[in-house]
Amino acid sequence: MKKFVKLVPVAILLLFISAFTLNKTTHNGYEIGDVAEDFSLKNIDGNMVSLADYKDAKGFIVTFTCNTCPFAVMYEDRVQALNEKYAAKGYPVIAIMPNNTDVKPGDALPEMKKRAEEKGFTFPYLIDEGQKVYPKFGATKTPHIYILEKTNKGNIVKYIGAIDDNHKDASAVKVKFVENAVDALLKGEEVQQKETKAIGCSIKV
DSSP: OHHHHHHHHHHHHHHHHHHHHHHHHHTOSOOTTOEEOOOOEEETTSOEEOGGGOTTOSEEEEEEOOSSOHHHHHHHHHHHHHHHHHGGGTOOEEEEEOSOTTTOGGGSHHHHHHHHHHHTOOSOEEEOTTSOSHHHHTOOEESEEEEEEEETTEEEEEEEEOSSSOSSOGGGOOOOHHHHHHHHHHTTOOOSOOBOOOOSEEOOO
8 A cells, every 4th residue: 555655646747747748749839829930041042031021921821841752742833833822912932941951962952943943933942051940830741831920910820731631632632721721811711720730751850
């Protein structure tokens, strides 16, 4: 009985520590409703780009992506289509390459520039040198999407997750998560599906 009594407080302590650790792990990066910090990252043209540069924007479709991930490649045309559809409406795509280029040399800036020219990207393709920006967002995959709404309080996170519900086949998509979210924001409505699971390659550190 004495051993049992002594073990109970220890067990409770271990549960508390586990819960605390789990809480920290699951809440890394921005959550819905958080204000996203601005950043200044190098574009493929050599210029530095920040969200503040977009004076007339209503918000942003921030896309963590890269050259080398098959999932990101499958979504390239759809990311381009998002920019073509929404940039003029105030929600431009801002693409950020988060990988360590020592691990993935195919994602280095010259290769990013080459890929953007081949695909005809009309959005900035920025490199997260030093990998300082993606951890703030909490991005873990390529692609990983964050929709921000520009407000007087700052750029508020309104959606986090995948572009749509079918990474393999654009023609088979049934739910367009990003489009639904941006359409709602443009109408002044609440985003109904605020978070989905990002499907893609892990970001290389």
